Amino acid sequence: QVHLVQSGPEVREPGASVKVSCKASGYSFTNYEIVWVRQAPGQGLEWMGWISTYNGNTNYKQKFQGRVTMTTDTSTSTAYMELTSLRSDDTAIYYCAREGVDAPMATHKWLDPWGQGTLVTVSS
């Protein structure tokens, strides 16, 4: 069974950094990309970017360029998302998700499954 298990809640002061982990199990980690999505309290979903677990290539939403770093550790099947220079409006639940693709063309992409989410609270 495919599972993504994320690290626990975090509280940070404005200006600090946070690093969230996402441990995958039940499938070959390097066969699927990992996407990070966040959801501010009571709000919608925001796509942050993805990372290739095969070669480490990344694609970040422009809004987060320079503040976000996505990495992986293939030895432990774990993906990480680090966000720096935190502001109060970064308070949100951060989700990782596996990006599925349609074989063999790999044109359509979707997110399934998702991790349970990690609440990051930014407050002084």
Next chain:
Amino acid sequence: DIQMTQSPSSLSASVGDRVTITCRASQTIINYLNWYQQKPGEAPKLLVYAASTLQSGVPSRFSGSGSGTDFTLTVNSLQPEDFATYFCQQSFITPHTFGQGTKLEIK
């Protein structure tokens, strides 16, 4: 970025009803459209991908349709567990943006 607009933002319905949620893209996305269901306190769950392909394990009362810029998610014969928030997402061009969500409530 491609803007995704869902309507309505909220919807009240009864068990057994048929409901339709609409998602419109700001430019053509062909059929690169996914639908997710999210219940309070839970992560989103994939329902439909490529506009009309039902994810394995999703009940057949759910269906998706559309192409180009206009898409719909239909739920036939609503069940109590279907009351949740639904999001569309385009996967045509990054960033893969989401709609703002449609909250389906019990009437």
